Amino acid sequence: MRALILALALMPGAAAAGGLGAARTLPAGSVIAAADLTVIDTDRPGLTDPSAAIGMQTRITVYEGRPLHANMLRPPRLITRNQVVRLSFQRGALRIDTEGRALSDGAAGELIRVMNMGSRSTVSAQVMSDGTLEVIP
Known part of the structure; x- marks a missing residue:
């Protein structure tokens, strides 16, 4: 990625x-990848900094040659609505793992x-970076 930033900085104009x-x-x-x-x-x-865009997901269709804005991008979604997911609850030495169904999309940390x-009960859970969900007590 540093090479892309350097190449963009050294480009004529x-x-x-x-x-x-x-x-x-x-x-x-x-x-979004560097080639995009x-x-x-x-x-x-x-946006002027490539690192602010690389690895992000587009919210809307962005047409060729159009400028990128921060509001067009979001963190990549790891969980999609109606996806069957691993749901974990941990308190002290007790750990419970079960299956759940996501009721909305979610990115890491959401x-x-x-x-x-x-x-069949509904709980709040935090999306972990590996795509699993941790129940919030």
Whole structure:
């Protein structure tokens, strides 16, 4: 990624460029890679730091050549609505693992509602970086 930042900084006209744009049309839900970015010359404000966009997911379709804005991006979703997930509860030495059904999408660190498949009760759980859910007591 440092090589991309350096290459973007050394490109002719990079100092006058308005920011980052899409190198190709990015459908909603796409995770942005370095190859998806290009420097564009625009007077419209937008993102200028590639590290702010790489690894993020698009909320909407971003067309080729359009500037990228922070409100177009979100952290990648690890959990999707109606997905069957592993649900864990831990308190002291007690650990309970069961299956649940996600009631909304969720990215790492977010709280979402999950239905316990065994009891049919709804609980709040935090999305962990490995895609599992930890019940919040």
